[in-house]
Amino acid sequence: MTAINVQNLDVWFGSVSAxxxxxxxxxxxxxxxxxxxxxxxxxxxxxxxxGLAPDWSGxxxxxxxxxxxxxxxxxxxxxxxxxxxxxxxxxxPRHSVDQVLAEALHLQGMDAINKxxxxxxxxxxxxxxxxxxxxxxxxxxxxxxxxxxxxxxGEPEVLLLDEPTSALDVSVQAEILNLLTDLRAARGLxxxxxxxDLPVVAHMCDTLAVMQNGSIVEMMxxxxxxxxxxxxxxxxxxxxxxx
Amino acid sequence: xxxxTVNDLWVRFPTRQGVFDAVRGISFExxxxxxxxxxxxxxxxxxxxxxxLQLIRKPGVVQAAEISFxxxxxxxxxxxxxxxxxxxxxxxxxQDPKFSLNPVMTIGAQLMEAYLQHNRDSRQNARNKCIxxxxxxxxxxxxxxxxxxxxxxxxxMGQRIMIAMMLIPDPKILIADEPTSALDVSVQRQVLSIxxxxxxxxxxxxxxISHDLNLVAEFCDRVLIMYAGRIVESCPASKLREAKHPxxxxxxxxxxRLDNPRTHLEVLQRQDxxxxxxxxxxx
Numbered sequence: 001m002t003a004i005n006v007q008n009l010d011v012w013f014g015s016v017s018a019x020x021x022x023x024x025x026x027x028x029x030x031x032x033x034x035x036x037x038x039x040x041x042x043x044x045x046x047x048x049x050x051g052l053a054p055d056w057s058g059x060x061x062x063x064x065x066x067x068x069x070x071x072x073x074x075x076x077x078x079x080x081x082x083x084x085x086x087x088x089x090x091x092x093p094r095h096s097v098d099q100v101l102a103e104a105l106h107l108q109g110m111d112a113i114n115k116x117x118x119x120x121x122x123x124x125x126x127x128x129x130x131x132x133x134x135x136x137x138x139x140x141x142x143x144x145x146x147x148x149x150x151x152x153x154g155e156p157e158v159l160l161l162d163e164p165t166s167a168l169d170v171s172v173q174a175e176i177l178n179l180l181t182d183l184r185a186a187r188g189l190x191x192x193x194x195x196x197d198l199p200v201v202a203h204m205c206d207t208l209a210v211m212q213n214g215s216i217v218e219m220m221x222x223x224x225x226x227x228x229x230x231x232x233x234x235x236x237x238x239x240x241x242x243x
Numbered sequence: 244x245x246x247x248t249v250n251d252l253w254v255r256f257p258t259r260q261g262v263f264d265a266v267r268g269i270s271f272e273x274x275x276x277x278x279x280x281x282x283x284x285x286x287x288x289x290x291x292x293x294x295x296l297q298l299i300r301k302p303g304v305v306q307a308a309e310i311s312f313x314x315x316x317x318x319x320x321x322x323x324x325x326x327x328x329x330x331x332x333x334x335x336x337x338q339d340p341k342f343s344l345n346p347v348m349t350i351g352a353q354l355m356e357a358y359l360q361h362n363r364d365s366r367q368n369a370r371n372k373c374i375x376x377x378x379x380x381x382x383x384x385x386x387x388x389x390x391x392x393x394x395x396x397x398x399x400m401g402q403r404i405m406i407a408m409m410l411i412p413d414p415k416i417l418i419a420d421e422p423t424s425a426l427d428v429s430v431q432r433q434v435l436s437i438x439x440x441x442x443x444x445x446x447x448x449x450x451x452i453s454h455d456l457n458l459v460a461e462f463c464d465r466v467l468i469m470y471a472g473r474i475v476e477s478c479p480a481s482k483l484r485e486a487k488h489p490x491x492x493x494x495x496x497x498x499x500r501l502d503n504p505r506t507h508l509e510v511l512q513r514q515d516x517x518x519x520x521x522x523x524x525x526x
Contacts, residue, residue, distance in 0.1 A: 037427035038398075140284070169283040169454060174497035174508035181506060196428060203499035203508070226501055239501075241428045 002061075003028040003158060003190040004049075009058040011041070011048045018044045020214040021058070026207075028157075031184065031191035033201030033222075035238065036211035042194045044214075046160045050082055063157060078108055081151035085163035087143035091135040097121070097146050098131045101153060108154030120149040125179060141172035148179065152187075161193040165200065177204060198242040202226065210235045246416055246448040247273040247295070247333075250309035254290045254472075257302050265290045265303075267472040273416065277442065277449045279463035279480060281456055281494075287472040288452045292418045295450075296329050313415070331361055334409035336438075338421040340401030344393040351389030354408055361412040376407040380437050399430035406438055416448045424453070435462055456483065456494055468494075471518045490517050 004026040011019040019041040026032045034042040047053040049060055054070035061067070063079055084090040091100060101117045110116055121128060124145040135143055144164060151159060164180070165173040177200065184191060195201045201208050202222045210218045210232065218232040230236050254266035266287040271278070280288045294305045297317065310317045312332060320328065329335075337343045345353055354373040355366065362369070370389070377385035380403040393401060402422060409417060419438065423431040439462065442449045453459050459466055460483040468476040468491050476488040486492060493511035 037429055170456070170494055170497045171283060171511040174499075174510050177499070178507050178510065198428075199499040199501050202501055203504070222504070226504060237429065241432050242501075 001028045003063055004192065005061040007059045009045065009048065009056060009060060011044050011053050011056040018214055022216050024209055024216065024219065026190055026192060028190055029188050031193060031205045033205035033208035034192065034194045034211055035196065035198055035201050035208055037196060040211040041214040042211050043162050046082060046162055046192065046194060049160065050080065078154040079156050080158045080160065081154065081156040082160040082162060083147050083151050083164050086167050087140055087147050090147050091143055093135055096132050096134050100146060100150055104150045104153035120152060123152065124149040140168050141175055144168065144176055158190045161191060163195050166195065166197065180204065198238055210238065245272050245274050246313060248309060248311045250307060252291065252294060252307040252310065254287065254294050254299060255304045264472055266294065269474050271467060271474065273448045273450060275446050275448055276465060277451060277463040279451045279453065279459035279466040280469060281453055281459050281466060282469035283454065286469040288469050289420050292335065292420050292450060292452050295418065296333055296335060297325055330414065331412045332414055333416040333418065334414040335418040335420065336405050336409050336422045339425045340398060340405050343405055344401060346393050349390055349392055350404055354411065357408050358411045376411055379441065380407045398426050399434060402426060402434050403437060410441055414447065416450065417442060418450045420452045456498065473518065475517060489514065
């Protein structure tokens with residue numbers, strides 16, 4: 001079953017067109033990676049999906065629902081959640097971990113918030129003693145775990161990951177990537193992962209789309225990439241630069 | 244030839260919980276080579292780079308038996324003498340060009356200021372020299388760049404301008420603190436190869452601080468691996484893949500590899516004795 005279907009997506013900011021007629025689809029439980037350098041429009045696609053980039057045309061269908069404009073229903077956010085790049089910036093500095101998660105649970109209309117908060121922390125591998133800490137008392141990896149826990153609050157089906165590990169050390173990156181792998185297996189989540197790091201995307205995703213100047217130049221499976229079957233010169237260039 | 248000798252360097256920060264040692268008694272030498280320092284954030288690699296130029300802010304304290312540059316002990320210099328070393332003899336390139344360039348001055352004005360600070364020369368000569376330097380870092384149309392403001396430049400251009408600025412006084416040592424972390428992979432290589440060429444041509448020593456093991460292995464001659472303020476291992480960059488220390492091995496294994504697909508990445512298991520470990524040589 002197709003979870004996400006994007007057809008002829010164009011996104012622009014003012015007169016600048018950031019994404020040009022991009023089409024791809026993601027099956028339920030699959031994970032797709034978008035790779036490219038900064039300015040190639042990969043994050044913009046996620047932002048158009050979540051309504052953060054209001055000016056777009058084309059069709060975006062997520063879990064059978066056609067999206068329009070920049071308003072999204074509560075039901076949408078319950079099923080689709082986003083994890084951002086910088087865990088230092090995406091958590092409220094004056095809210096404790098408990099407040100962050102309880103608020104997200106409350107907004108998602110969950111009951112038994114106390115119990116669920118505990119469970120969320122457990123799911124992302126955070127010790128219960130972190131529950132009443134503030135973001136500045138956590139390391140980068142721990143903060144990203146909190147951000148992932150917050151995204152999981154509404155028990156979503158789709159996670160949009162915008163460079164979830166590029167602000168982290170390699171050792172911490174490995175932990176977070178393992179966590180994301182485990183969560184996907186346990187909950188049957190669908191991922192779209194944006195990254196500039198080709199090995200990371202190849203590790204996490206079944207299929208990847210290489211983007212340049214707002215368009216997808218090549219789409220292939222991670223296996224094909226490993227077997228050096230990339231055709232486009234740009235993909236080869238990226239490969240050469242990242243091994 | 245040894246350019247820089249660091250002997251028993253400590254960087255300490257007094258905190259409410261007692262004194263925190265960011266760098267704990269490290270020693271190394273730098274010749275006309277490219278020396279890489281790698282480690283996670285908080286391992287003290289940036290502090291090492293900064294302490295050589297005595298750029299540690301108060302209340303931080305730098306202590307060392309010796310930081311000597313061509314026979315002069317930098318620890319004994321006054322702040323005034325230190326200023327003649329900074330830039331002139333030892334230069335530093337910081338991580339993000341966005342924060343290192345003055346946003347309200349044109350790039351030309353900043354470059355010329357750097358040049359005229361260290362040389363007595365006419366403005367016309369200074370300008371020519373700066374344009375020459377911009378050409379050396381492969382910037383197209385240097386005349387236009389001279390009159391542009393930093394926000395008009397991309398990250399890669401900004402970092403090349405920083406490198407040009409640092410090289411104008413012709414220093415003997417360049418300390419590059421994560422010079423390419425804020426850049427795209429494709430631009431990264433470009434900036435590195437420019438830096439490499441300049442350092443090689445001038446016979447400079449380079450200290451390259453990075454968290455990226457692959458980059459360091461490829462780009463440097465020798466690598467120091469830091470953990471919790473100590474150097475846990477030192478090895479030739481070409482042999483980094485055969486490194487012995489469990490911490491270095493852990494870092495290498497934690498990287499996703501295109502040629503080695505796994506469902507789970509190896510996670511670093513930290514051990515307490517690493518923090519006390521003496522330097523293991525793997526030559």
